[in-house]
Amino acid sequence: MSPVVSPLGVPNVPWCPSHIPPAVPNVPSEPIVPFCPQCPCVPCCPLAVRAVPNVPLPSPVSLCCPCCPHCPQCPQCPHCPRCPHCPCAVPAVPSVPNVPIVPDVPIVPSVPVLSLLSPLSPLSPLSPVSLLSPMSPVSPMSPLSLMSPMSPMSPVSPMSPLSLMSPVSPMSPLSPMSPVSPFVPIVPFVPIVPDVPRLAHGGAIATLIDTSLGTLALAVAGRVVTANLSIDYLAPVPLRSVLLLEAFLQRRQGRKLFLGCDLWDAEGTTLHAKATGLFIQQDPPKEAARGGDSGR
C-alpha cells in the first residue's frame, strides 16, 4: 500500500477519521476502515474532489460514490464516513440550489436541522453548516422547549452529525421576554481539515454559536442578521466530542435581540464556551417598526 498522503501533501498523516482515535473516552469510535491506496478516504470527501477540479467524475453511473473519482477502485468507499452515499454517513441533503442565510419562512428549530462542519452535503460541500431539514412555518412566538444537557431524553448519537434536541413542548412556552429561552442543538465535531490539532477550530465553534443564536432569533423575530457576536472560549473542544448548546433570549429592544448561549459537553459538566450575540431584525412588522421597544 502506498503511503498515505494528506490533501496538503504531507505524507503519513493519518487524518482520516477512520484512523483518529476517539478524543472523548466515552464516545464510541467509528469502525476502523482500512486505507485504500486508491482512495485513502480523502477522495471520498467532496472537499477533495474540489481540490482536484480536473478529475472527471467517473462513469458509468453504477458507482458506489459519484463524489469520488477513485470510487470504482475503492472497495472502502461505501464505508467511508465522509461519503454522503455511504450507509453510515449523514443523510443527503435534498437538492436545494441555495440555502438562504436567513430563510424567508421562520423555522421550528426543533426539527433536525444542522450538520456542523459536514463535508457531506452535496448542497455546499464547503459550507460549514448545512441545512438538513425542510423549513416549517411557525409563529415567531411558537413555544419551544428546554432540554437540559443532562436530560436522559437526549439520544445523542456520536455517529450522527447532529441531533437537535428541542422538541416543541407546551410545557415551556418561549416568551421573547423570557430570560431563558430554549434552543439546544447537540453537535458532534468531526475533523474535516487535515493536519490540524485535534481540537475544534474556534471559528467553527463561532459558526455553531452564530447559527444557533441566529436560529433562535429567527424563531422569535423572523429575518435577522448578526450584528455582534462575543465568545469566551473557556475550554478546548476535542474533535469528535458531542456538545450541547443552550441558547436563550436575554432581552429584546425593538429590532435588537440580545441573546446568549452556553456551550457544554454532552454530560453538561464542562462549559466550553459562553457567548452573547446581538441580532437585528430585518423587515420588522409595521407595528414593531413604529413602536419599537418591546423589550426592557
Ligand SMILES: CCCCCCCCCCCCCCCC(=O)SCCNC(=O)CCNC(=O)[C@H](O)C(C)(C)COP(=O)(O)OP(=O)(O)OC[C@H]1O[C@@H](n2cnc3c(N)ncnc32)[C@H](O)[C@@H]1OP(=O)(O)O
Ligand atoms: C443549529 C440549528 C441550525 C438550523 C439552521 C437554520 C438555518 C438558518 C439559520 C439562521 C441563522 C443565521 C444566523 C447567522 C446570521 C448571519 O451571520 S448574518 C451575516 C453577518 N451579519 C451581517 O452581515 C450583518 C451586516 N450588518 C448589517 O447589515 C447592518 O450593520 C445591521 C446589523 C443590519 C444594522 O444596520 P441597520 O439595519 O441600518 O440598523 P442600525 O440602525 O444601524 O442599528 C440598529 C440598532 O442596532 C444597533 N447596532 C447595530 N450594530 C451594532 C453592533 N455591532 N453593536 C451594537 N449595537 C449595534 C444600533 O446601535 C441600533 O441601535 P438603536 O439606535 O436602535 O438603539
